[in-house]
Amino acid sequence: MFAIRSTGAAATRSTSKLAPALAALARFKSTSSASSLKQRVEQLIPEKLAEVKDVKQKYGDRVLGETTVDMAYGGMRGIKGMIWDTSLLDANEGIRFRGLSIPEVQEQLPKAKGASETTPEALFWLLLTGEIPTQAQAQSVTDELNSRASLPQFVIDLIDRCPSTLHPMSQLSLAVNALQHDSQFAKAYHAGINRKDYWSPVFEDSLDLLAKLPLVASRIYRNVFKDGKHRAIDPSADYSQNFASLLGFGENAKFADLMRLYLVIHSDHEGGNVSAHTTHLVGSALSDPYLSFAAGLNGLAGPLHGLANQEVLRWILKMQEEIGTETPTEDQIRDYCWATLNSGRVVPGYGHAVLRKTDPRYMAQREFALTHLPEDNLFKTVSALYKIVPGVLTEHGKTKNPWPNVDAHSGVLLRHYGLVEQDFYTVLFGVSRAFGVLSQLVWDRALGFSIERPKSLTTESIRAMFEKK
Numbered sequence: 037m038f039a040i041r042s043t044g045a046a047a048t049r050s051t052s053k054l055a056p057a058l059a060a061l062a063r064f065k066s067t068s069s070a071s072s073l074k075q076r077v078e079q080l081i082p083e084k085l086a087e088v089k090d091v092k093q094k095y096g097d098r099v100l101g102e103t104t105v106d107m108a109y110g111g112m113r114g115i116k117g118m119i120w121d122t123s124l125l126d127a128n129e130g131i132r133f134r135g136l137s138i139p140e141v142q143e144q145l146p147k148a149k150g151a152s153e154t155t156p157e158a159l160f161w162l163l164l165t166g167e168i169p170t171q172a173q174a175q176s177v178t179d180e181l182n183s184r185a186s187l188p189q190f191v192i193d194l195i196d197r198c199p200s201t202l203h204p205m206s207q208l209s210l211a212v213n214a215l216q217h218d219s220q221f222a223k224a225y226h227a228g229i230n231r232k233d234y235w236s237p238v239f240e241d242s243l244d245l246l247a248k249l250p251l252v253a254s255r256i257y258r259n260v261f262k263d264g265k266h267r268a269i270d271p272s273a274d275y276s277q278n279f280a281s282l283l284g285f286g287e288n289a290k291f292a293d294l295m296r297l298y299l300v301i302h303s304d305h306e307g308g309n310v311s312a313h314t315t316h317l318v319g320s321a322l323s324d325p326y327l328s329f330a331a332g333l334n335g336l337a338g339p340l341h342g343l344a345n346q347e348v349l350r351w352i353l354k355m356q357e358e359i360g361t362e363t364p365t366e367d368q369i370r371d372y373c374w375a376t377l378n379s380g381r382v383v384p385g386y387g388h389a390v391l392r393k394t395d396p397r398y399m400a401q402r403e404f405a406l407t408h409l410p411e412d413n414l415f416k417t418v419s420a421l422y423k424i425v426p427g428v429l430t431e432h433g434k435t436k437n438p439w440p441n442v443d444a445h446s447g448v449l450l451r452h453y454g455l456v457e458q459d460f461y462t463v464l465f466g467v468s469r470a471f472g473v474l475s476q477l478v479w480d481r482a483l484g485f486s487i488e489r490p491k492s493l494t495t496e497s498i499r500a501m502f503e504k505k
């Protein structure tokens with residue numbers, strides 16, 4: 037409980053000064069008037085806390101794995117040192133969201149009215165609670181997000197003032213940092229919120245941020261690539277239909293379905309990837325969800341991570357241009373792959389730090405393409421690459437995983453429906469990633485996870501460790 041300790045006139049003065057802060061804190065004590073998703077999370081917290089306590093009591097001193105010198109130098113690959121409950125990645129099988137594979141998610145989660153794909157709203161419920169939502173529960177998330185979808189004028193002005201030459205990912209990160217102005221967590225912390233209640237304003241910030249992201253992203257898109265005219269959201273439409281409409285592709289029902297698929301499959305990929313880990317790390321310092329997620333976005337903007345989706349399409353189009361045809365032969369594609377490798381570059385969209393088989397996120401997009409755009413020339417090239425690249429990378433002999441990842445397929449689908457501006461692709465990834473990393477961030481605070489502070493070493497200290505007499 038938050039308490040004020042003071043006496044007399046000074047007490048009255050300071051109480052009245054603190055009144056708005058106290059009122060804000062009172063909101064985070066009881067969630068009885070909040071959305072049903074928040075109520076469900078609140079109900080689950082005691083049992084999750086008890087579960088963590090039990091696991092720590094029983095297994096707290098057990099060894100999870102060993103750390104080698106190579107791991108310390110090699111990007112900490114394979115070190116088990118973090119809890120991420122919303123999803124788990126198996127090297128061969130791929131991602132499971134709260135235990136469900138992508139095909140299971142597609143089959144079991146409710147769909148929006150008239151849609152063929154499940155929604156990120158339904159997935160958000162699953163990620164936060166571990167439970168498959170009913171249609172009504174998924175709809176309650178949609179309604180909640182729609183009710184929060186507006187931007188402060190200064191953020192609108194900030195985005196509108198960005199030069200069109202500023203990369204869309206930098207604009208997105210800038211806008212998310214600016215939205216921090218209205219962080220409920222930051223205000224509650226300042227007012228002295230009890231640490232047990234942290235999760236509540238973090239939940240509120242997360243919903244606010246998710247609701248605002250399509251407005252921010254579409255504003256960037258229409259400023260940089262279109263006419264700078266902006267649309268309003270339709271409170272009766274789902275998140276993906278609204279996002280499609282805001283971008284200017286709302287009339288095509290298939291594009292809205294593509295957005296649903298895209299936002300679901302890019303959302304979460306356990307905790308060790310750069311965007312997830314960064315959000316979690318920065319959040320562990322009790323930076324609010326805006327600051328934490330903006331940091332994650334900056335990591336997503338790296339070409340070895342999320343930016344690979346723009347690089348893939350650029351690389352394929354360059355190949356078509358250099359070879360001089362939209363339908364290159366397998367031999368021409370093979371030669372182009374070797375030319376890329378021999379010039380010291382990576383083949384974008386292939387390889388993965390954890391996966392050792394074709395990414396099921398790639399397969400989900402391939403299924404979509406086989407159903408909706410089987411005759412698209414670029415899709416045929418993407419399919420030809422799937423046949424050729426793994427062999428080339430295997431022969432090249434460096435890559436541990438020669439198979440395609442999620443980024444190898446997303447560009448061709450977006451381009452088919454007219455979203456041709458590659459520089460924007462990672463922004464879509466960013467909007468999706470928010471669903472995963474913010475779900476976990478709520479649980480990080482609900483479970484009272486510690487500030488992260490792993491141990492680093494110097495090369496000299498490693499030598500000393502193993503070479504001492």
Ligand code: CMX
Nearest residue numbers: 340341342344382383384385386387388389434435436437
């Ligand atoms: N093309 C060429 N070389 C590759 C390669 C590729 N697609 N993938 C890996 N390699 C190389 C690595 O650069 C590394 O070379 P060095 O030993 O000279 O440093 C070697 O093969 C071993 O790497 P690895 O252990 O197989 O892969 P990492 O865990 O180090 O890196 C990843 C993983 C994804 C960064 C890497 O496969 C890559 O650069 N792929 C291309 C970029 C890409 O598609 N990124 C998107 C990943 C998904 C996402 O996060 O969105």
